[in-house]
Amino acid sequence: MRSILPPLALAGALAFASPALAQEPEGQVDAQREPQAAPRLIVALSVDQFSSDLFDQYRAHFSKGLARLQTGVVFPQGYQSHAATETCPGHSTLLTGVHPARTGIPANSWYEPGLARTDKEVYCVEDESDPKSTPDKPVVSPKHLLAPTLGDLLKRRDPRTINAAVSVKDRAAVMMSGHDTDAVYWFGESTGGYTTFAGRKLGKAARETNVEVARQIAAGAGDMAVPGWCAPFDRATRIKDFTIGTYRFAMDKGDEEGVSETPRGDLASTALAIRLVDELGMGRDDVPDVLSVSYSATDKVGHDYGTAGVEMCITMNTLDVAIGQLFDALDARGIDYEVVLSADHGGFDAPERQQQRGNPEAGRIDPALEGDALAEAVTARTGIRVSKGKLLYGGGESGSVWFSAELDAAQKAKVSEALIALLKANPQVVGAFSEAEVMAHPMPKGHPQDWSMLDKVRASFVPGRSGEVQMLTRRGIVPGTAKPKKVASHGSPWDYDRRVPMLFWRAGMAGFEQPNPVETVDIAPTLAATVDLTVPEGTWDGTCLDIDGSERNSCS
Incomplete structure (x- = not known):
């Protein structure tokens, strides 16, 4: 840790109970200043479930942090190119520069049927070898991430580099920071605040933020502010016996999820990130540092209420304010920083609302595609059963199907053939591939919007972690059964x-x-060029993007 300068007042950056409505756009700060050869701080922002569609829908209303970013270099057609568009694999691409096939992260979780514990599911950032760890209450570890992050590589070049990350989600913070880290924080379930790896102590920044979080949880809060431009989104949509589209995030006293599952979590993460900059002395010398902040509320709200109601409108406004607070704090400290913002994946609105708004193809997944139903159908066709556990794991929401460890090679071949035939016969399925078929396919190249289904699967397939059969459903099919706070x-x-x-x-x-x-795998090589980091050929799947905007090429 470097010597720490006296921190400046955090002012409104820590007032995360209910942000003021965004007002007039901010221009660039010191727009005419010649930037230094390399920034002192890389600020890597990820907005969970921030699709290009959502960005396009709201970008005209941003007036704080996201407005400033739009005065820089904008690639509206970025791609998380792979098929497994989930949080953990998506975050694993952002600062490693490689697809999930090389990061080793094929999904948020996967099954290891031969695992020596009752629960065969493995969470992407757990140390499953620890007897205390379960997928629901993991002992958090970066062990499954097989590729170095930008922060890892910079610390390898110069150990004085500071590599820190903050998110409400553990998997987001861990995937963006990597293995060699100075501070990594996420919101711990049932802890009432931010936590870190077992064996590490919370620093001053986390402790102070947790005090504020605890105070807010204890006090509760009323509705969050709703910008006037959200009025068109403030309409109820009925789903079964409940509605979405009008909730404003009022928080009962003692309701921890009123912070962690709402836009308040983004404001809290910003407050912690600002404090970390001061505590660790980030951006204060000639060695570039990396601060990763993953904003989780967009994903939480997208799952709970969909992407097209007033809930998401409030979230977008709050995100804009939160990012603006971070930038204002860095400006006040005189730090020369470069920002990249992207997302781990996009999202799809509740199919019931989609159907009301001109998309008759939207729907929910056929229960026959769930793992247990598929196993029963495969057994009926093949006669193959297992004595312990399940014949098949996964299916349904996962898109992958894993086979029992009891099966020998001949049985696996028979099960695979029967399963793929069943999947291809289902009208909701547009693709079903065996592991052998996937691994025989070359890694995809070219523009990601032109990739085939098999290309997409190959980019996120990890042998030994991905299922033996991969299932892809048709456009507009949403996993899971609709219920409150999961739509x-x-x-x-x-x-x-x-x-x-x-x-x-x-x-x-x-x-x-x-x-x-x-592609998102282009981010790491692009940032590496700005901090003069040279790596061996083949380190990246992506390529450096020229973001200079003049005759000079920022990649050379």
Whole structure:
């Protein structure tokens, strides 16, 4: 840790109970200043479930942090190119520069049927070898991430680099920061605040933020502010015996989820990130540091209430305010920083509301595609059963199907053949591939919007972790049964889940918008160029993007 300068007042950045409504747009700070050869701080922002569709829908209303980013370099056609568009694999691409097939993260969780514990599911950031760990209450570890992050590589070059991350979600913070970290914080369930790896102590920044979080949880809160421009989204949609579209995030006293599951969590993460900058002395010398902040509320709200109601409108406004608070704090400290913002995946609205708004193809997944139903059908066709556990794991929402460890090679082949035939016969399925078929396919190249279904699967397939059979459902099919606070999802191979914005900003940058399709794996090599980091050929799957906006090429 470096010497710490006296922290400046955090002012409104820590008032995360209910943000003021965004007002007039902010211009670039010191827009005419010539940037230094390399920024002192890389600020990597991820907005969970922030599709390009959502960005396009709301971008005209942003007037704080997201407005500033739009004065930089905007790639509205960014892609999480792979098929498994979930939080953990998506975050694993952002600062490693490689697809999930190389990060080792094929999903949020996977099954290891031969695992020596009752629960065969493995969470992407758990140490399943620890007897205290379960998928629901994991002992958090980066052990499954097989590729180095930008922060890892910079610390390898110079150990003085500071690599820190903050998120409400553990998997987001861990995937963006990597293995060699100075501070990693996420909101711990039942802890009432931010926590970190077992064996690490909470620093001053986390402790102070947790005091504020605890105070807010104890006090409760009323409705969050609703901008006037949200009026068109403030309409109820009935789903079974409940409605969505009008909730304003009022929080009862003692309701921890009133912070962790709402836009208040984004404001709390911003407050912690600002304090971390001061505590660790980030951006204070000539060695570039990396601060990763993953904003989780968009995903929480998207799952709970869908993407097209007043709930998401409030979330977008709060996100804009939160990012603006972070930028204002960095400006006040005189730090030369470069920002990238992208997302781990997109999202799809509740199919019931989609159907009301001109999309008759939207629907929910056929229960026959769930793991237990598929296993029963396969047994009926093949006669194959197992003595312990399940014949098949996964299916349904996961898109992967894993086989029992009891099966020998001949039985696996027979089960695979029967399963793929069943899947292809289901009208909701557009693709079903065996592991052998996936692994025989070359890693995809070219523009990601042109990739085939098999290309997308190959980019996120990890042997030994991905299921033996991969299932892809047709456009508009949402996993899961609708119930309160679970109405929508993501994870499909379709562009509403794959397409995400990629925004770069630095004071003095000549901004432009480039509609050419790019990939999130391009982010790490692009940032590496700005901090003069040289890596061996083959380190990245992505390529450096020229973000200079002049005759000079920022990649050379």
